[in-house]
């Protein structure tokens with residue numbers, strides 16, 4: 079999350095509702111973040127429009143602040159754009175041979191990905207045959223052979239003086255005799271979109287039955303990824319996309335653009351040069367990565383889940399608060415709630431500059447102070463645990479000798495017991511003031 083972006087959300091924090099101006103201001107930064115992530119500018123434009131239409135006037139969900147609400151909508155729309163779930167490569171049924179053709183620009187990662195895929199399918203019980211259809215560079219054939227050997231799968235080559243379409247045909251015949259049920263054609267790329275390259279791929283498709291054409295795109299292609307994907311799809315037809323080199327520091331905007339423009343699913347992502355570095359594509363993870371705000375989102379999800387589950391408890395507690403019947407058991411409960419959200423430090427870490435969940439005042443605490451606050455909370459828990467049930471319900475019972483016993487039980491100084499009781503009484507007083515009748519109760523932590 080860029081600092082700029084954080085600031086926008088910080089500014090949105092204290093407001094009760096999303097106004098058009100708020101949303102516009104936030105989206106200006108989202109737009110910048112998307113462009114910086116190399117998402118195609120036309121895709122960005124459409125995206126911003128969609129989010130704007132959805133966000134303005136929308137009620138802010140319980141448990142979220144307005145800034146988080148905008149992020150939530152942005153994230154949902156990003157996931158929508160990239161497809162709602164993972165997509166598998168479609169194989170022919172039964173023991174029929176599936177022919178996959180790899181396509182893409184030179185250096186995109188076709189040969190590497192061919193071997194990676196072979197490994198994946200071998201694990202699933204397939205018997206792959208890799209086919210060297212890149213006849214322009216002797217090194218390319220060798221590269222496929224080496225990678226195939228590493229994966230323990232067979233590689234079919236006819237050297238470099240045959241047409242790729244004919245090699246493919248011979249390879250499939252070989253597969254039929256040899257019992258291979260998955261044929262992956264590793265083809266040649268060019269540095270740029272090129273008529274000869276397309277013609278060659280077309281010829282392969284006209285000569286043999288290709289069941290799946292997979293476009294390999296380098297994540298670092300940036301803005302141009304959209305044009306590359308469109309061209310390949312229009313000329314030869316693409317069934318799915320694999321985005322490579324996402325282990326680098328690119329944010330992966332190419333993936334978003336390609337999916338948005340071609341509508342073709344992203345099947346896998348390449349996460350390194352090793353042959354095991356091929357991962358399933360998760361739209362939500364990619365959305366997080368593109369915006370660079372993964373942790374914030376996971377907190378929002380957690381907050382949603384917890385608020386959902388504990389709605390009854392929250393209602394009950396709010397009733398108690400209204401009557402100022404809040405006791406130490408409730409205090410303990412709210413500490414538990416907070417822990418469910420990963421503890422104080424975690425909450426603060428996940429909210430860079432957001433300070434949501436009614437914790438805005440704690441923003442600006444340093445690491446040390448945060449540590450201190452966490453420890454304080456743990457000691458508070460220990461003290462409450464050292465109370466008898468009667469004492470928890472009725473703090474007025476806490477005379478000096480009881481306080482001594484509690485301090486000893488919790489391993490803290492008596493002054494700390496006194497401080498907690500004082501804080502507790504203050505919190506209770508505060509609740510009396512804030513809990514106005516008629517207002518819909520909302521679970522708040524008494525810290």
Ligand code: GDP
Nearest residue numbers: 184185186187188189190322323348349350351
């Ligand atoms: P091709 O020309 O399309 O066949 O591309 P190659 O498979 O030869 O890959 C080109 C270069 O990119 C090689 O050095 C690969 O090791 C590297 N490469 C491929 N996929 C990835 C990936 O996911 N991550 C990284 N870091 N490098 C990759």
Ligand code: MG
Nearest residue numbers: 188189212218
């Ligand atoms: Mg290659």
